[in-house]
Amino acid sequence: MAKTITEKILGGAVGELVEREIDLMMCHEVTTPPALKMLAERGISKVWDSNKIVVTPDHFVPNKDIESAQLAKELNDWAVEQGIKHHYKLGCHGVCHAILPEQGHVKPGLVIVGADSHTCTYGALGAFSTGIGSTDCAYVLATGKLWFKVPETLRFNITGRLQPGVTAKDVILYIIKEIGVDGAQYKAMEFGGEVIDRMSDEEKMTICNMAIEAGGKNGIIETEDYKSDKDCQYEQVYDMDVSDLEPLVAYPHLPSNGKSISEAEKDGIKLDQAFIGSCTNGRFSDLQASAGVLKGKKVQCRTIVIPATTDIYKRCLKEGLIELFIEAGCVVSTPTCGPCLGGHMGVLAKGEKCISTTNRNFVGRMGHPESEVYLASPVTVAASALSGKITDPRKYI
DSSP states (O other): OOOOHHHHHHTSOTTOEEEEEOSEEEEOTTTHHHHHHHHHHTTOOSOSOTTSEEEOOOSSTTTOSHHHHHHHHHHHHHHHHHTOSEEOOTTSOBOHHHHHHHTTOOOTTOEEEESSGGGGGGGGGTOEEEEOOHHHHHHHHHHSEEEEEOOOEEEEEEESOOOTTOOHHHHHHHHHHHHOTTTTTTOEEEEESHHHHHSOHHHHHHHHHTGGGGTOSEEEEOOSSOOOOTTOOOSEEEEEEOTTOOOEEEOTTOTTOEEEHHHHHHHTOBOSEEEEOHHHHOSHHHHHHHHHHHTTOOOSSEEEEOOSBHHHHHHHHHTTHHHHHHHTTOEEOSSOOTTTTTSSSSOBOTTOEEEESSSOOOTTTTBOTTOEEEEOOHHHHHHHHHHTBOOOGGGOO
């Protein structure tokens, strides 16, 4: 029987419950400590395979308060005690969904889970990857297995040619705008077509990263070795020509609330903060594109830039991007998820507005419940930082 790539990797038919061995488990300091407590309460003192776990602190690093310091300590102590081979400590750390692909842990055909919703990022490289909760995290750490219900697959054929200034972030915001935040509820979102084929791996990761924002169980893109069968059955096929797509901005308070940059500019929204970084758009190509817009200019609102991993930070230093950002008036931080979830390094006050390269703009996501978050691509955020209001990046490209 013909199968989609997701069905092939999970090894079952749509709707079936299958138990799968886990090839890789991602752990960070927020959701892993509760799982460790569950294991301790049950007298389970050893993980199933210390070579198949990747550990990195990323959400509140460097520690922002006593509580986050305790979480980081618990994660570090456990990783050392268990002899976790792939342990990226502070100083060689990174945002989890950037560091795993960067360090070569993600390969086509793997089953990867992590106690973080944006684990779906790794599908960009042909893996089945999905987020789980702390309870399932504990189960995987103990057994190396997990049950899955094989999801139906939605196929997105993205055709045409992107205009200058239109990016992978705009494509995924467009898809979410079209189908809604629940349009792929517990579905596999398979992305393909000539536009996807031309994208770099980093751009593909941006696409798959936000599958969860449409309710998807996983996002996935075919590779040379892992493909869906030509006559497989999709629940639905979406054919989308993006030749005329403009840069998009997702207005508060949903990623599906997208407006074209032409509409957004007319609104004249004054910004208090711009943020460039995160697991969605904190990779080198994102920062390089932003730097191209900012070069030789000065930002007009508080602007925070955070490379997603230590290696990306070092490359930015080597190629002069850090100095460029600072000369433009930006604040540059060590890798952290902090601003994205309103943790630290960019928390918003009451009434403040931020344009951000992150993936969520729910009420209170980046700070005060009466603050507002606008989602956009790195070049759109950079252009908006220069004017202090939402601005079309094509003016600078």
